[in-house]
Amino acid sequence: MTVTKHRDAISLLEKVQSFPWYVEKYVEHKKSKKSSPSTLLGYLRDFEYFFRWMMAEGLTAATEMKDIPLEDLNDLKKESVESYLIYLQESHLYERNVFLTKPTKSAKKEYSDRTIARKISSLKSLFYYLSALAEDEDGESYLSRNVMAKIETNVEEITPLARAHSIRAKILIDEEIQRFVHFVYEGYLAFCDTKRKQLHHLQNRDRDTAIVALILSGGFRVSEIINLNLSDIVLEKNQLKMIRKGKKEDAPFFSDWGKAYLVQYLENRGKYKPAEGEEAVFLALSPTKPYGHRIELRTVQKFVKKYGKAFGMPDLSVHKLRHSFATQFLRLNPDPHQLQAQLGHSKIDTTMQYAHVLDDALSQAINRTTSYKE
Structure with missing residues (x-):
């Protein structure tokens, strides 16, 4: 193992402890498929961003990322995830105060379509594992529904009118x-x-x-x-x-x-x-x-x-x-x-x-x- 891989492996062990138990299960699954520590760290960064957004939007009652229950992922609506896409397209200043432990270069500019697609792809991978691959002691899937399966990875397919429709129902007018x-x-x-x-x-x-x-x-x-x-x-x-x-x-x-x-x-x-x-x-x-x-x-x-x-x-x-x-x-x-x-x-x-x-x-x-x- 190279010095870089060893360092990433240590970072992965430390970082995953701040996530819910089911993310640890996901990481173990990906390890069995030979995913590198560097790749898994990238997944965790994307998951952290999404989980902290969920807490900020009140989509979970948890105040710590580690405490977000599976039920909150199961109850997510397609409209909520589309709002997350809109959020990514705006890339707010307050993400550095709330979502990120350290400021990054990506926090200083709006995300590219490729970066947004990658973040959604990471979530699709997690939700697919939880709904289709993992099972509890009774042989049941962790999630009974996979909202991410309804989300288009190519964010360019979400037109301004589609984004506008998602916004309109949740704002104050006149x-x-x-x-x-x-x-x-x-x-x-x-x-x-x-x-x-x-x-x-x-x-x-x-x-x-x-x-x-x-x-x-x-x-x-x-x-x-x-x-x-x-x-x-x-x-x-x-x-x-x-x-x-x-x-x-x-x-x-x-x-x-x-x-x-x-x-x-x-x-x-x-x-x-x-x-x-x-x-x-x-x-x-x-x-x-x-x-x-x-x-x-x-x-x-x-x-x-x-x-x-x-x-x-x-x-x-x-x-x-x-x-x-x-x-x-x-x-x-x-x-x-x-x-x-x-x-x-x-x-x-x-x-x-x-x-x-x-x-x-x-x-x-x-x-x-x-x-x-x-």
Whole structure:
């Protein structure tokens, strides 16, 4: 065994321990087929990316990758996996904070079609093993259904209209945007069936509403919001200073109505008892810490899911809030280049997916084209 293979074998033994037991079974199976340690490490990287995305999207209740049960893979819907494809095509900045243990070159640019196809191929291999090759002590397959069998590996076959259809059912449009923001602040109280839940909501509703309103009024990534410091806010210009993908400095805008919620939160930020010199804009309280501390990304993801479910949109997530802003922007301001700058996209093609979300405009254009008099 070469030095490189020996090193990869050791890394494989260490890394696989952070995965669910069924991934360890898969690795043992691939070893029996003479797969190299380097190849298996590549599989694990792809699995880790997908599992952490599942946790971020609320598709599993597990908070540690190792604890994701087989049932959550069995229950995955085709639409969810298609959303993962969309995510890969965008390649967000916050993947470096949530999904990757170390920043990689691929985290600084959008993934190529070939890379996306490889990531999906890795998942197809795992799901095929779990549904068709592996069996438990009763001789039953680990998975009763294989959602990955329904996914096209060639991502170029997923058209912008197909991606748009997947997005449309899970986002807020027009008056739904303001209705949801109001629901977070006021309407959710009706779902607090205990005094403890009521007090918790009243404690955090200014903060939660401000975060939701900022994303919906500026299209920011959740990592950009939680990493904000007080000195990054330029209220008089409705701007937020931030470092975006590729370590680019930027100062995107937010709306006046979003500003109103931000100001209201800032006026009440002291209730979190921040330590002297604490610069984080958005804070959280913890029983183990005497002072308010910077809110964690997982906390935001969880409360957006909570509010979305109560609102009647269980698929709503922080990323879908960003989708909502982008779609509404193009609905009212048909300039994708302006939206590209606001969202921090490196490619206009990524921005253009939102142009297809509202197919009512396309339908009207078709009707105008075909409703002529002979």
